[in-house]
Amino acid sequence: MKLERTKTRVVGVDISGERTTFAVVDIRGNIIAEDYISTYDYADVNEFVAALAEKIVMLVEANGGYETIRSVGVSAPSASFKLGSIVNAANLPWKGVIPLAAMLRDRLGLAVAVANDAHISALGEKTYGCAHGMKDFIVINIGVGLGSCFFSDGHEHLGDEGYAGEIGHTCVVPVDGRLCGCGKHGCLEAYTAAKGIVKTAEQLMAESDAPSLMRQMEKLSPRTIKECCDQGDEMAIEVYRRVGYMLGIGLANYASVVNPEAIVFTGGISKAGKWLFDPTRQAFEDNVFRNMQGKVKMLVSEFNDRERDVLGASALAWVVPEYSLFK
């Protein structure tokens, strides 16, 4: 037996519809090196895994060597940590149940853990971000969709089958609600995620003749609507006021059952600033269980774009027991 060297680095992988980013990250969350491939270039998932593995090895070899890496963590939409698989992802080229953790481990000879982006965001915030030191908190991911993951006494709550946190698919408008991508009507996501925000803007523009900078926008998006708010456009401000109101009530109900220390917002739409957060906070305080009024912190993730995708995935890599084909 001999004294071994501690492995201080892992690989964090973030798979999204557009690109798959992978990075070498150390214990402190420093990103040593990163690269990416285009997810949609690979219609066959086997080819994708082969290409990803090859490029990971290349990155690692050019930055310290393969023996310095402990394990790999992967963030993917619709992934289940318990199953180690992607399950029926709507926005990826491959359908059905994909045993990604096993596939990647076979290629790389390293332990691999897989989880969905909401779970990963929460883990990232706990390990390296706003939620460090907290034991009960909720991380809300608002972007294309509305997802969440909450921690209970220091551990992520995954639910019986790993599907927990689907706040976006709670029904907030039971009668005549908007159709959601999941097939139901009235889902919170259909009002507060990217498409929902744009739809509310379109509705407001149709409902009245009042002038608005939004009418001149070539392409309406949450970001451009926010820019109109910054310029004092009243209709744009009303868009975010309505979105914030609904989000606030949905989050108040969530907090009433979970009793979190804080709610951390991440995802593209968390950049909307006070236009979204003031009405959200107001509706939240008006509707949350009274003992919690004024007690729940609302925070916005401080990770920059580069960090956000891979830091949480790297944190996941530390969770899985070490495995090496070469022992």
Added chain:
Amino acid sequence: MNNTSIKTRVVGVDVSVDNTTYAIVDVRGNILVKESFPTFDYPDISNFITKLSENIMMLAEANGGYDKIRSIGISVPSANYLTGSIENAGNLPWKGIIPLAAMLRDRMGLAVAVANDAHTTALGEKVFGSAHGKRDFIVVSLGHGGIGSCFFSNGEPHLGTNGFAGEIGHTCVVENGRQCTCGSRGCLEAYSSARGLKQNAEELLAATDVPSLLRDGGELTPERITECCEQGDAIAIEAMRLAGSILGHSLANYATVINPEAVIMTGSMIKAGKWLLDPMVKTFEESVFQNIRDRVKLLVSILDNNDRDVLGASALAWDVPEYSLFK
């Protein structure tokens, strides 16, 4: 070395607005003996503690000896497991913050654990009832006081950062809805608790001339309304349907974020049977996140209503480390 030093019995105490019940319970959940006295006979908390501790000691001495008791668990509305205190109970004679666990331990010389009724009920279900063997589940209590809940995450009760978790009764189910006693509007309790059911019936009776057995001037209790449902009374059936349907919608949103293996219904209102539970199941199915719809079990507690409260409190007693003044 022998086993005589292992204690196989605990005391479970249930404090409710009507009675304070205390029982000696063994490790299998056999209730060996049980007594009670009216809670409101002791509006001074010191006198209450004196009465309770004296009675427990006498009961124990008459049934095998006080030295056989390991510890004590108490279920009290508005109690907080984390602080061991009753906190601003609305319906009990004693106001403010009462450090009940410490006060009782000082009197009795044994470890005391305190928790609220929702938490205790869920623990009872896990140890002795419908949640045995489950790790992620929700227990909903539909009692006289209101609607409470407690969910388990990976085998442990989720208490939240302040110990307030589970307040499903005070989630907003109707925007700008009925005034609730908690101060907010549109709470679930205002529509689906005993109080809410009564208001459903009153509003229906006022809104129409349809004849109804409920117009006889009697009190609109859940029991009376159930009886009238059995006799085909349209207003009674609709009042129940409304309560059940709104409850089902709320529980669907709850299950969507928690992803429990099961939702277990307990409490006196479940005696209303199919009149309440059929509409609840129907709306639940329609509203819940589709990926989990057929995978969540909706169950009714198998525990006897009379035993449930002290059984749960007895389970609580086992969690607290043993302490004895006499060692």
